[in-house]
Amino acid sequence: MTLRAFNIATRSLLCFGLLAALVAGLGIFGITQMAQIRGQSLVIENNSVPSIVEADNLALQLARTRIEVLRLLAIPDASTVANTRKKIDSISGEVAEAFGRYAKLVSSDRERQAFESLRQVHRDYLNNVNQLADLVVAGKVEEGRALVQSGMAQLGARMRAPRPCAR
Secondary structure (H helix, E strand, O other), X not given: OOHHHOOHHHHHHHHHHHHHHHHXXXXXXXXXXXXXXXXXXXXXXXXXXXXXXXXXXXXXXXXXXXXXXXHHHHOOOHXXXXXXXXXXXXXXXXXXXXXXXXXXXXXXXXXXXXHHHHHHHHHHHHHHHHHHHHHXXXXXXXXXXXXXXXXXXXXXXXXXXXXXXXX
């Protein structure tokens, strides 16, 4: 049976029906693709971008801590050491808050391992900061410099090292 066997009205109706089905199928496909795009944009909006913002904030606070450590060595008088210690404690509180906010945004095991590694390195660094401040207060600036050069520089480099994340 050929298409010519049908009258013009039937042929027009069949072709129009086929075109309507194709347009409807294309519309349904487009809607499902838009739903998937929206889902991905929500992931980016609610997880990826806040994670990046928190990671940048955390990196900034860690850098500020390192700068204050250098201030301890550069200006070892008692009042500056006391003020610098207060500033380091304040920054450490901000870092702890940033770690808390970022912990909620971790989305993979690999990222969690990198995050926990950074958190441990930061704890070790703060322990060394306290030792350094005690040495500077005791007037042992050269021993403090040796501590910074031997251990704290390596810890600082590990804090600054890029971390793998699975985004």
